Amino acid sequence: MSKEEEILQALVKKFGFLENRIKTQRPRRILADVDIGNFKTLLDYAVKELRFPILLTMTGLDEGEKIAVIYHMASEDGCILNIRTAIAKVNPSLKTITDIFPNADIYERELEDLLGIKVDGLAPGNRYPLPDGWPAGEYPLRKDWKKNKEKVGDDHA
């Protein structure tokens, strides 16, 4: 059995909620889709038991009704476990994972700035990557966002 297939089997066996919601995308790539309530359980297990000690980055996606976030995790032997979860688009919020991955800090700030996700538990610090004068409530990576000179000013448009 291939590496990714072994991991997939182990995960399905351990967590009933992954039934039909996990697949191998290609050799060394796994995608698991979880509800936000089960996210932390899976993340902890992936880090501690399955040995995915690397957080590559986090991707936020505007999916219309919901905002999805993919946590791209990697193992030492080159496998990626993409953990995808989704939250409501109205007042979207997530809990920080900086307690496990201190490097998530900048990726979470990016989600805050570009998609308007509030990340709870994030230490006070500089915003990233938008400028200080950027108007509140403007989230460029949302699908309905359009450049608007009146709102964001000439400097940023």
Add this chain to the structure above:
Amino acid sequence: MTMHKFTIPVGPQHPALKEPESFLVTLSGEKIMKFSARLGYNHRGIEKACEERTYTQDVYLTERICGICSHSHSTCFVQAVEEIAGAVVPNRALYIRTIIAELERIHSHLLWLGVAGHEVGFDTLLMYTWRDRELVMDILALTTGNRVNYGINTIGGVRRDLTSDQIKKTLNAMDKLEERTKYYIQIATEETTLIKRLSGVGVLSHKDAVKLGAVGPTARASGVDRDVRRDDPYAAYDQIKFKVITDNHNDVYGRTLVRMGELMECYNMIRQLLKNLPEGPITVKVPRKIPAGEATSRYEAPRGEDVHYVKSNGTEKPERVKVRAPTLANIQTVAKMLEDRQLADLPIVIAAIDPCFSCTDRLTVLKDSDSGKKRVMKWEDLHHYSIEWHLKHGVDFSGLNSKLSAKLAKVK
């Protein structure tokens, strides 16, 4: 008596920084007590712009994310798109991509070595390495048509084939560069002032490197044995032999040794790739509309791991393109490296993670001041003009290494 604390801003524009980033440094005397970074001054909204353009346009756009790792970003992007489209890229194209990738690493590492020399007041090293870097820049211009932003990638393969003349010239350049790199390794391992200036500076323990998610030479110099080329191979890396260079000095000196070791590996890799370059086509046709799907692509750029995530929706424009460049991962380690250090170490510590900045100038239009007539000087003309100018002023750059060894022999 307690020392009064001062907080000083460094950047976004500052003589000691080569690119716009802003750091707030709290000092007690000369000692750094606290360090925080404000990034985003170069944010150009490329992820959003990718969604508004076609896949083909995005190849060129992602290539412009970085002026140095330009091939890194375009390769990382096309790999993701090809995976979604199920395209089987011809092996010759994979080889050519890998060759350009390693040429890019040579140019990037030599550039870094020069910057590092400059930051510690060793400007001779800057002059030497940047002179030698021209060898690889010439090869990149010869094989791709450009010094940076090579435009070699396309979705489904590469846009230019290698000719036997180009292969011969590239191999020649590798021999020359290898000889020069050996000389730099000798300097780095024997020149006491350089060793002392770099040792114990910008310390990042193995534990912290892992915890903070360091990547590339920054991580490998803290004994983190990770390299995507070996661990999650792409392009032609699973078809060649190479060593992943690591070091346990955990400091700027270690980062220097790792990059120089990697240079030596680059020359070997390029020789293997050119020797075994498979015959066949260099591209496969991929439809303009990419079926719905998603892919995560990784690439070991000169500065560390580059990650792209692409989601498609069945149209000719992507639904989402996400980019994580290596500097974003490494900048988070800088605060740790500067803890309790002297302010004077700040420029070299920041430079040692090799943050990215762009360069290039290859066509100059000159206006004759008397006649007002315009004439165009191409790269070759400028190159030639520069050599002639120096010769006229009594500086002869030809055969420097042989002259140097003759001089050394005389001293002995």
